Amino acid sequence: KQDEPIKIAENISERTVSHLETYSDDLPGIQTSIELGRYYPYGTSAQHIIGYVGRITENNIEEYEKSHGRSMEDAGYNIFGDKYGQDGIEAYAEYWLTGNTSDKQGYLEAEVDSSRRIIKVLDEQLPQNGNDVVLTIDSRLQRATEKILEEELAKMREGIEPYNGDNQAPLANTAAAVVLDVNTGEILTMASYANSEYVFDLNDFARGITTEEYNHLANDPARPLFAIAFQGGQLPGSVIKMLVGIAALEEGKVTISETILDRIRLRESAPACWSSRGHGRINLMDALKVSCNYYFTAIGDRMGIEEFHKWAEAYGLHGPTGLELLKIGGKTDFNIIANPEVVEEIRRNNAFNTVKSIMRSKYEVELTDEQAWDLVDIDLQYSKLVEYLRNQGIFDAEDQTVHQAANDILSRFYEGRWSDWEFLRVFIGQSASSVSPLAIARYVAALVNGSRVMETHVLKEVRSKNGTVIEKTEPVYKQLDVKDEYVAAVKEGMRRVVYESGGTAVSVFKDIDPSITLGGKTGTAQTKLGQIEKNTGWFVAFTPYEEPEIAIAVVVPNGKTSGNAAPIGRRIIEEYYKLMKSEPSNLLPEYNQMVQ
Numbered sequence: 001k002q003d004e005p006i007k008i009a010e011n012i013s014e015r016t017v018s019h020l021e022t023y024s025d026d027l028p029g030i031q032t033s034i035e036l037g038r039y040y041p042y043g044t045s046a047q048h049i050i051g052y053v054g055r056i057t058e059n060n061i062e063e064y065e066k067s068h069g070r071s072m073e074d075a076g077y078n079i080f081g082d083k084y085g086q087d088g089i090e091a092y093a094e095y096w097l098t099g100n101t102s103d104k105q106g107y108l109e110a111e112v113d114s115s116r117r118i119i120k121v122l123d124e125q126l127p128q129n130g131n132d133v134v135l136t137i138d139s140r141l142q143r144a145t146e147k148i149l150e151e152e153l154a155k156m157r158e159g160i161e162p163y164n165g166d167n168q169a170p171l172a173n174t175a176a177a178v179v180l181d182v183n184t185g186e187i188l189t190m191a192s193y194a195n196s197e198y199v200f201d202l203n204d205f206a207r208g209i210t211t212e213e214y215n216h217l218a219n220d221p222a223r224p225l226f227a228i229a230f231q232g233g234q235l236p237g238s239v240i241k242m243l244v245g246i247a248a249l250e251e252g253k254v255t256i257s258e259t260i261l262d263r264i265r266l267r268e269s270a271p272a273c274w275s276s277r278g279h280g281r282i283n284l285m286d287a288l289k290v291s292c293n294y295y296f297t298a299i300g301d302r303m304g305i306e307e308f309h310k311w312a313e314a315y316g317l318h319g320p321t322g323l324e325l326l327k328i329g330g331k332t333d334f335n336i337i338a339n340p341e342v343v344e345e346i347r348r349n350n351a352f353n354t355v356k357s358i359m360r361s362k363y364e365v366e367l368t369d370e371q372a373w374d375l376v377d378i379d380l381q382y383s384k385l386v387e388y389l390r391n392q393g394i395f396d397a398e399d400q401t402v403h404q405a406a407n408d409i410l411s412r413f414y415e416g417r418w419s420d421w422e423f424l425r426v427f428i429g430q431s432a433s434s435v436s437p438l439a440i441a442r443y444v445a446a447l448v449n450g451s452r453v454m455e456t457h458v459l460k461e462v463r464s465k466n467g468t469v470i471e472k473t474e475p476v477y478k479q480l481d482v483k484d485e486y487v488a489a490v491k492e493g494m495r496r497v498v499y500e501s502g503g504t505a506v507s508v509f510k511d512i513d514p515s516i517t518l519g520g521k522t523g524t525a526q527t528k529l530g531q532i533e534k535n536t537g538w539f540v541a542f543t544p545y546e547e548p549e550i551a552i553a554v555v556v557p558n559g560k561t562s563g564n565a566a567p568i569g570r571r572i573i574e575e576y577y578k579l580m581k582s583e584p585s586n587l588l589p590e591y592n593q594m595v596q
Helices: 013-022 058-070 087-094 141-157 202-207 210-219 238-248 285-290 293-303 305-314 340-363 369-379 382-391 403-414 422-429 437-448 484-499 566-581
Strands: 053-055 083-085 107-110 118-123 134-135 174-181 187-196 451-456 459-463 471-472 477-479 518-523 536-543 549-557
Touching: 053 202, 083 087, 083 210, 107 484, 107 536, 134 437, 141 174, 141 187, 141 566, 174 437, 174 477, 174 566, 238 285, 238 293, 238 305, 238 422, 238 484, 238 518, 285 293, 285 484, 293 305, 340 369, 340 403, 369 382, 382 403, 437 451, 437 484, 437 536, 437 549, 484 518, 484 536, 518 566, 536 566
Parallel strands: none
Antiparallel strands: 053 083, 107 118, 134 459, 174 187, 174 549, 451 477, 459 471, 518 536, 536 549
16 A cells, blocks of 8 residues: 555664654654564574464465465455464464454554654554463473483583493484373473574574574584474384384284293394393393393284284374474474385385486486386386386497496395395384384373373463463374283383383483382484494383373484483483472463563
């Protein structure tokens, strides 16, 4: 509109405001105004959960019209000046949080002079605030967990006790921890940590982050912008073994009391037990206690991949977690447990990339995507590979180099195929499996909460301007039919991990406050053969043991060993109990009260 103000600058200094007001007579048409803006008191905490608001983008405009069936301008947004939720809960809950839509807008009808100064107010309606969104996150535990991750990883890299000697992990620059209410699916803590030299502060985004500042964060190898806690696909390692046990019991492939003799390696194509001497004859509970690879590959072999995969899907380790933050912006947390179809899809994608790379680097040929996929589809047929390379004019009919090229391609096509080795590695959390810490925490919760696989969420409720609850997230879950005695056996195995001699986490928890009871499991996932410094370390737990309230998952990529994740888990558990006993300091205030 002709007489509607156009914003030419924002976030200007008080000094600039003073100059503009002083020389206003010489600057007709220029005026200053105060606008509402976002300020995040804990701007460096829970950034991936909270997200941020920013200028409206073309993508916002397109997505809004697609979702709401009308344009943003029709809804009342000023697409040139308003801010819009761009990530996290700010984006997911924009509908409730915003004060920019027509139903919330006010107006002022007034007489003004030539400089647009108000002379007389004729009519006025005050604008309304957006609604309040309440999260499930315990801000105290969230910040404490972030601090614990930062402190423990610093000690890990430096080799400070308990990470001294062989436990030093110099490459441990990222980690994540999730604390989940086992009975509701509410996320109490979901911390993603990155050892970055650049500060990831939501207030920088709120004011309008510079290109240089954003590029620092986006290009940092530690990936501070990536939410490893709920997006980071990690090899699960041995924390999957409780699921293997439950599945084998339910499928009738093993009993609780049956013992299996650890012969170190089930067969030549099987992964070896981590103990070179074996563990002797052990049952399920002791196999969990010592994390015996032989036992779990043996019962997995009896079961087969299809029966196991059915249970992986049932417990939510193959599929989404239901987290609302992953329903925006094309993000995904589709967790994957390896099976022949998964491995074949990965193999084909790797083969596509590899064949293009080989032809480019060695033969100076830039294949089209169609040509690369054609070669992948020809697969292991050598003569047809040669024929295709010639028919496409990639090599002349007389050029014998085509045979070397076909051999190079063929040799790569053998890599990554489903095999007995891949099959057996699935049961110790290896192969092509990829899960987020949130998915692991949910699965642990389902092991101990009556076999209910909860949908996870961070949005607790939405309150109107007068405090009325207008939206509330109710627990949603899938009930599994699992025998109580099987659940009890798995819980007992997890108890032994922490409390009995030989348990893989007993040294970490030997002097914990006896009033704190728990079950746990360690896990180490080998991501690069022969490079133990790149192993992923896991620790999962539930507490209290008798009546579980929370499930915890901690992951440390490049953490070298599961023993390095367990001390982090212990500190988080102790912090949880400390906060439970203290006076709550982060309760929401009454409506319209000032807080510090």
